Amino acid sequence: MKMKKVSAVNFEFSAVGFGCWAAGGSAIWNGSDDDETIRTIHRAIELGVNFFDVAPVYGFGHAETILGKALAGKRQNVIVASKCGLVWDDTHTITNDLSRASIEREIDDSLRRLNTDYIDIYQLHWPDPQTPVDETIETLNTLKKLGKIRHIGVSNFSVALADEARKYGQIVSHQGLYNMLERNPTQYHNIPLEYRTESEILPDCRQHGMAFFPYSPLFQGLLTDHFKARQQFDAHDVRSANPKLNGELFQTFYQMREKLLVFAAKIGKPLSQIAINWLIEQPEVISVICGAQTIAHIEENVGSTSWSLAEDMLSEIDQILEPYQDVIHS
Ligand SMILES: NC(=O)c1ccc[n+]([C@@H]2O[C@H](COP(=O)([O-])OP(=O)(O)OC[C@H]3O[C@@H](n4cnc5c(N)ncnc54)[C@H](OP(=O)(O)O)[C@@H]3O)[C@@H](O)[C@H]2O)c1
DSSP, rough: OEEEEETEEHHHEEEEEOGGGGOOOSTTTTTHHHHHHHHHHHOOOOOTTTTEETTTTTTTTTHHHHHHHHHTTTTGEEEEEEEEEEEOTTOOOEOOOOOOHHHHHHHHHHHHHHOOSSSEEEOOOSSTSOOHHHHHHHHHHHHHHSSSSSEEEEOOOOOOHHHHTTTTTTOHHHEOBBBBTTTOEEOOOOEEOSIIIIIOOOOOOOOHHHHEEEEEEGGGGGSSSSSSSSOOOOSSSSGOOOOOGGGGHHHHHHHHHHHHHHHHHHHHHHHHHHHHHHTSSSSTBBEEEEEEOSSSHHHHHHHHSSSOOOOOHHHHHHHGGGGHHOOOOH
16 A cells, blocks of 8 residues: 655555545445445455545434444554534434534534544534634634544635634645546536635645545546446435536546546556546645445555556546546636
8 A cells, every 4th residue: 555644644644545425325326235335444444545534424424333333443543534514404404514512512423423532634524604713623622632533624625714724723634526537626516616626725735734635536436447327326326416427517527538448448457546546646635535335446446556657647648638628627
């Protein structure tokens, strides 16, 4: 396993990490099986993966519970990043809440579900315009003093908001949407993004010695050999809400994928490994949090670290994607 480090935090991260959204259970993606997820997490650890990204809202607590079960007896060997700020009611309506009262509830629920007494990196999942940033960060500073969390990270934050947060406490990581085909995306599932990943967030990470964790690194499966162009995803599959995987926009992204598949065949590597290695090549990317639902997924994803993209390969990728710059950066 390749390991990566950053000055803001004293951990060595596996370059391939593990995103636990799909571990949220049967009502997400195409449905995941809990036992299979636990076996996949165990295989990931065997292969050297030490970074797990999760959130309370993934499966409304289920993903944290499954990760907690999988990590029994293994907790001290891994880095767990969870999140706060997206809460839900009895009807599963989700709202943004980064207030002190809400976070104080959320942290104890997360620790119980994860079956641990500390979270290594506690990330603010999405901004909450209703709560002053100082209230949020002061709350997290208290959680640090209590030993419930070790570090603070942000997710989907603009640089301006991160600057504001940094006035009140240390922020060690950014998490945001980033992959070969979404470099400066302006929206995620129709939610406008207040940040541009490549042109703003990566330089911010560089400047402050922070880690960057790219989400949807495989473009929700599009950047893998096994993606099937569906007429439409199941209604509960989160991908049905991604306009880039449905309708008119999808044709352009699918075209890029087809061209990259030709390149993948030429160099004899799976597309997923090319997508992951392209991210690993970016110095600010500290762990690529691929979602994996099966042992085959994680074995293929970790296989990326046994080779690298040479300069001429990176140039060829640039040439393939040159005609699509507008799409990639919007
Ligand atoms: N902070 C945020 O707001 C935010 C937002 C989104 C995600 N995230 C985090 O980022 C993580 C990853 O992002 P993501 O889940 O959106 O998408 P992703 O990692 O781009 O794609 C994951 C999906 O790709 C398919 N896949 C994975 N490995 C594969 C392989 N080797 N071969 C073939 N298919 C493979 C699987 O779906 P199928 O087999 O069903 O095709 C898998 O569920 C999440 O789990 C979560 O931790 C954070």
